[in-house]
Amino acid sequence: MTTDSATQVEIAHEFPALDTVRAIGAIAVLTTHAAFQTGSYLGSGxxxxxxxxxxxxxxxxxxxxxxxxxxxxxxxxATGRPAPDLGSYGRKRVLRIAPAYVVTAVLALAVFPKNADEGPLDWLSTLLLLDIYTRDKLPHGLTHMWSLAVEVAFYVLLPLLMLVALGRGRRRILRPRRTLAVLATMAAVTVWWHLEGTPLLDPRVPGGTGLWLPGYLTWFAVGIGLALLHVRHQQGVGTVVERRLVELGRMPGTCWVLVAGLVLAVSTPLAGPVLFVAGTPSETLLKNVVYSIIGGLIVLSGVFADPQRGYGRLMSHPVCRHLGQISYGVFCLHLSIISLVLWSTDYRLFGGNGLEVWALTLVASIAAAEVLYRVVERPALRLGRTRSSSSSHTQAATAERDSTTSR
Structure with a gap:
């Protein structure tokens, strides 16, 4: 790698469109849960x-x-610099995830009557995000937090993955083939987990093995692969396949047409039933693989969006970006808010009125998330930045600017 190509790689790079992508993910999750609670899964064909x-x-x-x-x-x-500081990385991850989650978990455990039997050990398990490893049923209002537990497990694994992919110390360089081998291994683990691992382990261990990290490594592998693609693009290098992917990312309309087609494809029986009956290992694996492609296409369109064109301007609009900034609160609180909507209205669980429940939940979740962001999340993020700026590891703090807003 020449010096010129190295200097093209920006260590801390802004991706404004990805804030909006985060909001899209949160609203999609809210929508599917509102549809389930109102019975729309089975009652709307x-x-x-x-x-x-x-x-x-x-x-x-x-x-x-x-x-x-x-x-x-x-x-x-790619620029021959040392890895981001692990201490700064861990502190930022905790300050990004823990405060809002703890507030959400305490409210759900304390308020909902269905959680009245939760004892001290149950509270501890929930607050430490261990429920998917210790019991089969998560507390009311917190059943969606399995995904947060998986993400935290990935946070712990990521430095090891990067060590294997890039080496350490002065030998740490960008190794595309070695990195791709790591990603292929992650995908292979997911395939084995769906076809062999979960059927083998689920009857023998507590918790739900289908909700553990190995079953979702493909999704994380796609994200790492996109990061490699972007860095190599900034270097001005890349294979024919990489150049085609960059071109695809610059055609967001095409990306979204492909996404729509793939969502319709997994809306068929090929991806298994929608609820109550577990899909076969092959059905869950197919759904997992297609979801990884869908997520990859949406993030790809955000990474390479032209900020001067219509899609880039829309995705980078301050209102859309702000929805992304508060989207973690929307994700955390929306299940509890659905229960509160049903409790405070004439609407009933599985009783229809899906559009009304969805609209009320969306508005209330955005309002509650705004309060959570201003009172809890933003002060915690400021604390993380303040401690990083006063630390001797200032270059690590700069390198991790991208990671501050993940989730």
Whole structure:
């Protein structure tokens, strides 16, 4: 790699459109849960199945997080710089995730009567995001937090993945083939987990093995792959396939047409039933793989969006970006708010009125998330930045600017 190509790689790079991508993921998850709670999955035919498949929002989150968190490692390796500081990385991850989650978990455990039997050990398990490993049923209002537990497991794994892919110390350089081998291994683990691992382990261990990290490594692998693609693009290098992917990312309309087609494809029986009956291992694997492609296409369109054209301007609009900034609060609170909407109105669980419940939940979730962001999340993020700026590891703090807003 020449010096010129190295200097083209920006260690801390802004991706304004990705804030809006995060909001899209959160709204998709809210929508699929509102549809389930109102009975729209089974009562609306093909439309109900489509609503069920909007759980693809979780795949968007995972691809996005992997992209934002892996890219500083890859960019630094491309320029011959040391890895981001692990202490700063861990502190920022905790301050980004924990405060809003703890508030959400305490409210759900304390307010909902269905959680009245939760004892001290249950509270501890929930607050530490261990429920998917210790019990089969998550607390009321917190059943969606399995995905946060998976993401936290990925946070822990990522430095090791980068160590294997890039090496360490002075030997740390960008190794595209080695990185791709790591990503292929992650995908192979997911395939094995769906076809062999979960059927083998689920009857023998507590928790739900289908909700553990190995079953979703493909989604994170796609995000890391996109980070590698972006870094190599900034270097001015790339294979024919990489150049075609960049061109695709610059055609957001095409990306979204492909996304729509893939969502319709998994809305067929090929991807298994929508609820109550577990899909076969091959059905869950197919759904997992298609979701990884959908998440990859949406994030790809955000990474390479031209900020001067219509799509880039829309995705970078301050209102859209702000929705992305508060979207973690929307994700955390929306299930509890659905329950509050049903409790405070004449609407009933599985009783229809899906559009009304969705609209009320969306408005209330955005309002509650705004309060959570201003009172809890933003002060915590400021604390993380203040501690980083006063630390001796200032270059690590700069390198991790991208990762501050993941999730």
């Amino acid at each position: 093909a439309w109900g199945t489509f609503l069920a498949r909007l759980d693809v929002g979780v795949a968007i989150f995972f691809v996005l997080s992997a992209f934002l968190l892996a890219r500083p490692h890859l960019a630094r390796a």
